[in-house]
Amino acid sequence: MSDVVEEPEAGDEAPPLPVLTEPAEGVPDVITRESELDECAAAITEGFGPVALDAERASGHRYGQNAYLVQVRREGAGTWLIDPVTLPDLTPLDRAIGTGEWILHAATQDLACLADVGLRPRQIFDTELAARLLGLPRVGLAAVIEHYLGISLAKEHSAVDWSTRPLPEPWLRYAALDVEVLTEVRNLMGIDLATQGKSEWARQEFEALLDWRPAVKEDPWRRTSGLHKIRQPRVLATVRELWYERDRIARARDTSPGRVIPDTSLVDIALAAPSSPADLPRGHRAIQRSQRAWLDAVARAKALPDDDLPPASVRSDGPPPQRSWANRDPLAAERLTDTRERLGAFAQEHTIPIENVCSPDPLRRVIWTPPTEIAPEAFADALAAHGVRPWQREIVAPMIAEAFAAHPDG
Structure with missing residues (x-):
């Protein structure tokens, strides 16, 4: 097993759990060349049992949900860290895994970005979903590992910017540990599912994940925080134009839309309905930085005919509240x-x-x-x-x- 450090006891409190600190074979180098990817694929082919996978994205830092690191581990093959920026086609690894079972935690968070680099499962075991079926009180990866193995998994790097290059060694250690014990946990969960008579439930749930696709959001601008304050169609149209303008800027800069300008500022601009830079609200430097873009968006909304204004609410095809x-x-x-x-x-x-x-x-x-x-x-x-x-x-x-x-x- 990986290195586990026993933390000292503190007073009369219950002793803290041992902490998983180091992968069993150390922190692997990040694969960036096709020859190294072929070596990884060969090792995975020669390995045995299910394959633990994970992906690190740069949510909140970059535009979209692309993978910036892929982790894979299989018994007999060890752990491999792959840079999907320099290696955007991981189909050699996909062929190596073949029909082997994937082990993922919270599969729907990673399936789309893994598919974008050519990785598509034929079998899945989702440890988060299994934890829910088993009724565990907490279903995060660290909590599940703690429940089954009695060890603690540090999560201090979960929200970092994984598009950073080169990736710091502590981040790589964290990433490798995310797949280090997934197979052991999966096997113990399989026993519990069978004991509780839930194996078939889990099988059907995991099978459904094979066809999962991210939901296409209709009118995504309607999710703008603070939109509930607005009922006037013209102001709603202004928020809509501002939202899409921000999205264009974020895409061009490859950054998270929220880092361009927050939702609250979009709503403030829409309510102010400015016609000139002097009319723009104060309080956020992004308003001044891209003032021409915001004013153009407001002008487009003002020029819309009444028939093109959005309704205050959209009728649902489902039952009433x-x-x-x-x-x-x-x-x-x-x-x-x-x-x-x-x-x-x-x-x-x-x-x-x-x-x-x-x-x-x-x-x-x-x-x-x-x-x-x-x-x-x-x-x-x-x-x-x-x-x-x-x-x-x-x-x-x-x-x-x-x-x-x-x-x-x-």
């Missing part, structure tokens, strides 16, 4: 409450978060707009149309049917 159900359809509200109580009892009995048994959105949709036939099979089909897994449908569909039986029409 749950808080209005009691007034709009009291029977549906009773059925939803009944079903959630049944789900809550099941979740507590099986030590699993209720949202992992069934997400709130498909549950609300099916109860608000039920199938014609009020039967478990019909409810199962309706849930399936919203992406609910077979194991979840088997549990939830009878609960919905029972709730409808307990609260019939008329």
